Structure formats: structure tokens, C-alpha cells
Amino acid sequence: MKYMTRTILVAGMLVLSPLLGHAADYEHPGYEHAPDRSEGGIGKFYMGREISGVMGHQAADWLERPQRTHEEMPDEVVANMNLRPDDVVADIGAGTGYFAFRIAEQVPEGRVLATDIQPEMLAIMEERIEEEAVRNVETVLGAIDDPALPENAVDVVLMVDAYHEFSHPWEMMKGVVDSLKPGGRVILIEYRGEDPSVPIRPLHKMTEVQVVREMSVFDLHWDDTLDFLPWQHMFIFSKP
Numbered sequence: 156m157k158y159m160t161r162t163i164l165v166a167g168m169l170v171l172s173p174l175l176g177h178a179a180d181y182e183h184p185g186y187e188h189a190p191d192r193s194e195g196g197i198g199k200f201y202m203g204r205e206i207s208g209v210m211g212h213q214a215a216d217w218l219e220r221p222q223r224t225h226e227e228m229p230d231e232v233v234a235n236m237n238l239r240p241d242d243v244v245a246d247i248g249a250g251t252g253y254f255a256f257r258i259a260e261q262v263p264e265g266r267v268l269a270t271d272i273q274p275e276m277l278a279i280m281e282e283r284i285e286e287e288a289v290r291n292v293e294t295v296l297g298a299i300d301d302p303a304l305p306e307n308a309v310d311v312v313l314m315v316d317a318y319h320e321f322s323h324p325w326e327m328m329k330g331v332v333d334s335l336k337p338g339g340r341v342i343l344i345e346y347r348g349e350d351p352s353v354p355i356r357p358l359h360k361m362t363e364v365q366v367v368r369e370m371s372v373f374d375l376h377w378d379d380t381l382d383f384l385p386w387q388h389m390f391i392f393s394k395p
């Protein structure tokens with residue numbers, strides 16, 4: 156069943172792809188607004204999905220909770236990113252750097268651009284960079300509609316539990332695609348929206364169908380969905 160869903164989605168993407176053209180031509184599907192927002196939502200919809208509110212920096216400790224190592228298996232995630240030592244990796248919505256610092260160890264000749272829109276999150280990462288004398292993590296203050304990354308310069312963009320919070324997902328993804336080198340990859344991790352047993356509020360989850368639908372707006376190839384994580388999908392897309 157899953158294979159069939161994927162086949163249908165890939166076929167849909169192939170039909171759409173000649174229409175997508177170059178970066179400047181990406182069609183904007185538009186946003187819709189509802190008078191009432193759901194709990195935790197912002198009342199703004201993208202391709203049928205209500206966008207979630209942003210997790211405030213006041214909850215930064217939650218990102219570093221000890222049980223997260225078995226709930227989200229960060230070392231296994233990084234291993235499955237298949238990084239090269241000189242890769243330039245952007246971690247968008249990096250929060251406290253839970254993934255960024257792990258990635259930094261795998262790219263000793265490269266660097267990690269750890270972005271966030273909350274300066275307080277950047278301050279947490281900067282403190283750690285200084286304390287541990289980390290050489291290859293750079294913090295970047297993004298905007299809600301701009302990942303603030305250099306064009307054609309990034310090998311891998313990672314977004315963990317962050318994309319569903321983007322209030323301007325189209326603008327953010329356009330910036331992501333523009334930042335990637337040809338062959339660069341987008342790795343997206345989201346709690347599984349199809350699975351009611353995942354104990355996370357609905358707007359903080361995404362289904363595979365929805366993620367693939369939103370990514371198909373851009374010239375990205377859906378390479379794989381890895382499902383080794385207890386609660387999340389790990390999606391891999393690449394720029395041709």
C-alpha cells in the first residue's frame with residue numbers, strides 16, 4: 156500500500172516537473188486564512204495544512220531532554236545523512252543545536268550553518284561554540300520568509316521538527332532550493348502524521364503524502380522516506 160502511494164506520488168511529481176521550470180518560475184500555491192485557528196495553529200493554511208505556531212525559546216530545555224536520544228535517535232539520524240567530511244550543511248530551525256553539533260563532528264573539513272529565527276536560540280548555540288571551542292558551527296539569524304543562506308553553496312539542508320512551524324513555507328523552501336548546489340539534498344524530519352500513537356499534537360506532525368505534496372512544488376526529486384525512527388519520518392529529497 157505504501158509502495159503504491161509512493162508510486163502514485165512519484166508519477167504525479169513527474170507529470171508536474173516539466174511545468175516547474177527554473178527557480179524563478181516556481182508557482183506559489185498561495186496561502187489561505189481561517190477566522191478561527193486550531194489549538195497551537197496560526198490560522199494560516201498551506202496546501203490544505205494548518206501551519207503550527209513556533210516553539211518558543213523558553214522551551215529550549217525540552218529539545219535537550221535526555222529521553223530524546225531514544226525517542227529521536229539523533230546519532231542514527233546523522234549516520235543516515237551519509238555526510239562527506241567536507242560537506243556544508245545547513246540546519247534550519249536548529250534550536251539549541253541538538254543536531255548541528257553532532258553534524259559538525261562528521262564534517263571536520265566542512266561547516267554547519269545553524270539557523271534560527273529566535274536570537275535566544277542562537278545565543279544558546281554561541282555559548283556552546285565558545286565553551287567547547289567548536290570551529291565549524293556558524294549561527295545564522297534567519298527571517299520567517301528567508302533562510303538567509305548563500306546561493307548555490309550548501310550540500311545538505313536539514314530540518315528537524317521545524318518545517319511545520321514555518322509561517323512562510325513556500326518562501327523558505329525557495330530559499331532552501333536556491334541555496335543548494337546541484338545534487339544537494341534536503342533532509343526533512345517530521346513526526347508521523349498518519350500514526351495516532353505518536354504522542355505529539357496534530358499540527359506538529361506531518362503525513363508523508365503532505366510532505367511530498369509540498370516539496371513537489373519545487374524542482375526536487377523524492378529519493379526516499381526512511382522509517383527507522385520510532386516516531387518520525389526521515390525524508391530525503393535532492394536537487395537535480
Ligand SMILES: C[S@@+](CC[C@H](N)C(=O)[O-])C[C@H]1O[C@@H](n2cnc3c(N)ncnc32)[C@H](O)[C@@H]1O
Pocket residue numbers: 209210218247248249250251252253254270271272273276297298299300301302314315316317320321322323327
Ligand atoms: C521544535 S524546534 C526544533 C529545533 C531543532 N531542529 C531540534 O530538532 O532540536 C523548531 C525551531 O524552528 C525554528 N523556526 C521556526 N520557523 C523558522 C524559520 N522560518 N526559519 C528558521 N527557524 C525557524 C524555531 O525558532 C525553533 O527553534
